[in-house]
Amino acid sequence: MMRSFWSHRTFRPFILLAITVAIFGLLGGGRVLTLSTAYGVLQHFATLGPVALALGLTIMVRNFDLSVAGVVGLAGCVAIVVGSIDPVLGIAAALAIGAAFGLVQGAVIVRLNLSSIGVTLGGLLTATGLAYVVTGNQEIAFAQLEMPSLMDDPLVGPASLRFLVAAGLFALAAVVVSWTRAGRDLLASGSDSKAALVAGVRVGAVVISVFVIAGICSSLGGALLSYSLAAASPLPLSNTLVPAAAAAIIGGVSLRGGRGHPVGIAGGVLVLSTLQSGLTALGVDPFAQDIVTGGVLLTVGVADGLDLKRRVSSLGRRFSVSRAA
Amino acid sequence: MSEQLSVETGPTNSVSRFLRDVPPADYLRAAIVLALAVFALVTPGFLSVPSMRSLLSAMSFVGCVAVGMTFITLSGNIMSFSLGASVAASTVVFVASLQFGTWVAFALTLAFGAALNGLQGWIIGYFRANPIIVSMAALSLIIGIMSTITGGRGLYITTADAAIFKENLGPVPGPLIALICCAAAGQAILSFTRVGRTILLSGSNQAALLASGTEPWKFTSWAYAIAGVFTSVSAVLIASRYGSGDLQHGAGFEYGAISAVLVGGTLIHGGSGSVIRTVLGALLIAILQAVLVLRGFSTEIQQLALGLVVLLVIILQWKGRR
Numbered sequence: 001m002m003r004s005f006w007s008h009r010t011f012r013p014f015i016l017l018a019i020t021v022a023i024f025g026l027l028g029g030g031r032v033l034t035l036s037t038a039y040g041v042l043q044h045f046a047t048l049g050p051v052a053l054a055l056g057l058t059i060m061v062r063n064f065d066l067s068v069a070g071v072v073g074l075a076g077c078v079a080i081v082v083g084s085i086d087p088v089l090g091i092a093a094a095l096a097i098g099a100a101f102g103l104v105q106g107a108v109i110v111r112l113n114l115s116s117i118g119v120t121l122g123g124l125l126t127a128t129g130l131a132y133v134v135t136g137n138q139e140i141a142f143a144q145l146e147m148p149s150l151m152d153d154p155l156v157g158p159a160s161l162r163f164l165v166a167a168g169l170f171a172l173a174a175v176v177v178s179w180t181r182a183g184r185d186l187l188a189s190g191s192d193s194k195a196a197l198v199a200g201v202r203v204g205a206v207v208i209s210v211f212v213i214a215g216i217c218s219s220l221g222g223a224l225l226s227y228s229l230a231a232a233s234p235l236p237l238s239n240t241l242v243p244a245a246a247a248a249i250i251g252g253v254s255l256r257g258g259r260g261h262p263v264g265i266a267g268g269v270l271v272l273s274t275l276q277s278g279l280t281a282l283g284v285d286p287f288a289q290d291i292v293t294g295g296v297l298l299t300v301g302v303a304d305g306l307d308l309k310r311r312v313s314s315l316g317r318r319f320s321v322s323r324a325a
Numbered sequence: 326m327s328e329q330l331s332v333e334t335g336p337t338n339s340v341s342r343f344l345r346d347v348p349p350a351d352y353l354r355a356a357i358v359l360a361l362a363v364f365a366l367v368t369p370g371f372l373s374v375p376s377m378r379s380l381l382s383a384m385s386f387v388g389c390v391a392v393g394m395t396f397i398t399l400s401g402n403i404m405s406f407s408l409g410a411s412v413a414a415s416t417v418v419f420v421a422s423l424q425f426g427t428w429v430a431f432a433l434t435l436a437f438g439a440a441l442n443g444l445q446g447w448i449i450g451y452f453r454a455n456p457i458i459v460s461m462a463a464l465s466l467i468i469g470i471m472s473t474i475t476g477g478r479g480l481y482i483t484t485a486d487a488a489i490f491k492e493n494l495g496p497v498p499g500p501l502i503a504l505i506c507c508a509a510a511g512q513a514i515l516s517f518t519r520v521g522r523t524i525l526l527s528g529s530n531q532a533a534l535l536a537s538g539t540e541p542w543k544f545t546s547w548a549y550a551i552a553g554v555f556t557s558v559s560a561v562l563i564a565s566r567y568g569s570g571d572l573q574h575g576a577g578f579e580y581g582a583i584s585a586v587l588v589g590g591t592l593i594h595g596g597s598g599s600v601i602r603t604v605l606g607a608l609l610i611a612i613l614q615a616v617l618v619l620r621g622f623s624t625e626i627q628q629l630a631l632g633l634v635v636l637l638v639i640i641l642q643w644k645g646r647r
Contacts, residue, residue, distance in 0.1 A: 064457065112643040117403055117457070118593040122636030125580060129629030137625050242406075242461045255455045287477070290469030298448075298462035305452030307541075 009252030009259060013267030016250065016296075020271060024278040032281045039158040040280065044273035046162040048247060049266065050169055050221025051240055054214035056248035056265040057173065061190040061210045062257025063116035067105060068218040068244060070127030071098050073235035075219030076226030077131045077140065083227070084143045091223050098219025099212050101127060106211030110204040131234040139233035142226070151228035162224050169217055173262035186210065191258020246297040247272050255304060271296075353641060354590065358609065365616050376615065378498050384611035385500030386559050388604060390578045391585035392504075392511045393442075393555030395603045399515070400548035401528035401595035402449060402456035404583045407463035408556050411441055412575025414471045415560030419487075420480040420570030427486045431561055438557030439550040441467070446549025450542030471572055479571035482564070490565035500562050504604065507555050511600035520547045528595025584635050585610060592642060610634065 024032045051068050058065035075094035083090020105123045109116050151162045159167075177183035188196040189203045197203050226232040251268025253260030275292050302308060365371050390408050397405050418437045422430040445463050449456045493499045515521035523544045527534050535541060563574050589606025591598025613634065614627045 108640060112640065114639065114643055115593055118587070118639040118642070119636070121404075121580075121583065121587075122632060122639050124632075125584065125635050126629065126632030129625070129627075129632040132625035132628045133623075136623070242465055245458065245461055246465075249458060255458065285473060287469045287472035290465045291473070292469075294462045294465030294467075294469055297458060297465065301454045301458035301462055302448060302452050304458075305454035307451070307453040311452060 007252070007259070007261075009254070010261045010264035010267070011252075013251045013264055013271050017267060017271050017274060020274050020278065024274070024282070028278070028282050032278055034281070035158055037277050037281050039154060039160075040277035041270070041273045042159055042163040043152065044276055045266075045269050046160065046166040047221065047225050048240075048243055048272060049166040049269045050217045051244040052247035052251070052269050053169060053173060053262060053265055054217040054221075055244045056251060056253045056260060056262070056268075057186075057210050057217075058116070058214050059248055059253045059255060060257060060260045061186060061207050062193070063109065063207065063211075064255075065105070065120045065123075065211065065214050066117060066241065067101060067120040067123030067127055068214060069235070069239075069241035070124040070131070071101050071215055071218045072222035072225070072240055073232075074101075074127040074131040074134070075222035076232040077134045077234065079223035080140050080142050080226050080232040081134055083223075087144055087147060087227070090227075091220070094219045094223035095216055098215035098217075098222075100215070101219075102212040102215025103208065105215075106208035109211070110207050128234060135232065135234060137234065139231055142230040142232075144227075145230065147227045148230045151224060162228055165224060166221065167266075169220070170262050170266045174266075177262055182206075182209075187258055189258075242297070243272055243293060246293050246300075249300050249304070250296060351590075361609065361612060361616070365612050368616050368619050370619050371616065374496065376619070378496070380611050380615045381501045382498040384607050385498070385504040386563055387578055387581040387585065388504040388607040389507045389559035389562070390556050390575075391582040391603050391607050392507045392600055393552035394579070394582040394586050395511065395591060395598065395600050396515075396524060396548045396551045397456075398583070398586050398591055398593065399528045399595045399598055400524045400545060401531055402545065402548070403593060403595075404457075404579065404586075405442070405445070405460040405463075405549070405552065406457065406579055407442070407445065407460045407467060408552065408582060409575045409578040409580075410464045410467040410471075411438060411553060411556045412560045412563065412578050413572040414441065414467050415557040416564040416574045417471060417475060417480060417570040417572065419557075419561050419564045420482055423482060423484070423486045427489060430486075431490075434561055435554050435557045438553035438555075438560070440553070442553030442556065443546050443550030446545040446547070447542050449549070450540070450545030453541060468572060475572065477572070479569045479573070482568045482570075487561075487565040490561055500566070503558060503562055507558055508600050508604045511551075511555065514551060515600055520544070520551075524548050525596065528592075529597065581610075581631075584631055587635055587638050590638075593639065 021033075051072050054068045055065055058068075075098050078097050079090040079094040081090075082093040101123060105116075105119050108114060109119050152160045154160055155164065177186060185196070185201045185206050188199065188201050189206045193203045247268040248260070248265055249255070249268070250271055251260065251266070252264035272293060276289050279288055279292070280286075370376055390412060394404060394408060397403075415434050415438050419430050419434040422433045425433070441463075445459055448454055449459050491499060494502055515525065523534070523539065524547065527541075527544045527548075531541075534544070559578070560575065564570050567574070585607035586598070586603050587593060587606070588609055589598065589602035589604070591602055591606075610631060613630060617626055617630060618624065
């Protein structure tokens with residue numbers, strides 16, 4: 001069972017992270033490796049982490065939840081609208097919306113045996129549409145003015161409350177995946193659903209639960225983010241989706257399901273947040289971030305391609321033949 | 326044998342057989358279209374000329390991209406997330422190359438779109454990499470690289486070079502004519518060429534195609550390159566109409582395009598569908614949104630309606646697949 005943790009996939013992002021930090025250290029030295037950069041990294045982790053975890057868990061059960069990007073935005077808007085009455089109520093409402101989205105989509109996917117990408121594409125558009133309706137297509141300001149500092153002020157070292165919540169989600173997920181029966185069932189359903197079914201795993205229930213958890217994770221992330229910004233507006237669709245997918249894939253989650261670990265996903269998120277904060281500290285053009293994210297995602301995508309080994313070995317063969325001739 | 330045949334060919338029988346063979350989801354689909362048509366026709370102002378013209382122009386920009394997206398979906402690669410970014414980059418290329426002449430710029434832009442997306446198709450086919458991940462990576466790369474080149478500023482058309490792409494044919498809006506040309510060309514490629522049939526086969530039974538020895542990168546490259554050409558047509562229309570090449574153009578077009586593809590009834594896993602269906606899907610969405618606006622709903626409701634329609638259509642594919 002511990003195999004999913006002790007796999008090279010889980011450690012890949014941390015090697016990448018070490019290389020990234022080393023490069024920034026060489027390029028910028030003390031200018032980059034500061035406490036304020038560390039704070040920036042953790043804040044970015046708090047924003048991206050929950051969505052990446054949500055998406056990563058659904059990929060681990062061999063699905064792909066596009067709707068997380070929409071649920072983040074919708075939950076943020078709902079939290080601000082309801083939270084102006086009472087902040088706790090706002091978070092509760094956001095979580096309820098997220099869980100409901102996960103439940104409905106998961107049930108439709110499992111019971112009707114439909115493709116998760118199709119259903120969650122519909123979910124993504126619906127959630128975004130709801131966010132437009134809830135906000136009236138305007139940016140809504142938050143009346144609770146003390147909220148941003150409660151969310152973002154450093155509590156422990158450079159870690160804010162928002163970061164601690166995100167880290168808590170990852171720790172909980174890691175414990176469940178590594179040490180509980182539910183985690184074993186999750187990986188079994190993802191790697192071979194028929195074998196898992198024969199072995200007595202209730203695959204359908206596992207997949208639906210993962211979608212509910214994904215909805216809860218992304219809505220919690222969205223709600224806390226909009227509390228920290230003290231504002232919410234409907235988000236452009238792809239802005240969160242691409243980095244979330246990149247973090248999960250860099251973190252070693254296999255698109256073929258059954259492989260991956262929350263600790264790896266956390267590593268993937270850290271790589272991206274370090275890149276973002278490091279490039280900002282170096283004063284590099286903000287667009288460089290897009291290029292680096294895209295480049296890393298493309299590299300990992302090709303590295304996970306089904307035919308990569310065949311292509312590389314045939315290239316090697318061709319090379320050795322031409323040398324022999 | 327001959328007896329059986331003569332029994333089967335009676336007119337009532339062929340009608341009943343037709344009714345039996347049509348999947349139930351298609352009845353529901355037809356009923357929805359009919360209901361929407363009636364609803365649209367009784368909505369005051371729907372049939373007025375300005376309302377129709379703005380409806381059809383707006384639909385045509387996304388429609389051209391949707392024609393391209395159809396090839397990607399049919400080839401079994403679900404959707405590309407980078408077609409909106411491809412529109413944005415192509416508008417910049419078009420405006421930047423207008424100095425060489427209108428038609429040279431047009432050809433260059435189409436070639437750029439074909440190369441940009443064809444490359445993604447090649448990577449997906451050659452390494453059998455995941456199409457979702459590759460197109461998401463491409464989205465980031467295209468926006469990042471193009472922003473660095475342009476410095477985030479738009480380019481503006483200063484001469485009258487691109488005027489021809491703004492023309493209307495009497496009361497018919499120019500973009501609609503472009504969409505009709507794209508749809509005709511796309512359907513012709515799909516129905517009458519070897520490439521088109523291979524793309525359809527790759528979506529319906531990729532295992533068979535691979536077993537027959539066809540290299541996967543050949544058809545994925547074609548599918549994406551064709552998608553890129555149609556995407557660039559949309560970019561040329563947009564750049565000419567708004568007089569600028571800007572990376573803000575085309576944002577989110579990939580979602581509008583895949584919605585049109587799915588609402589038209591093309592299966593999300595490919596293999597079954599057509600370009601004509603996609604254009605009908607785009608038309609259906611446009612009519613729905615126009616009716617909502619004319620009936621006094623806020624524009625935000627349009628977004629929600631689009632999401633719900635896509636969700637409904639996906640759920641209908643459940644019956645369509647059996």
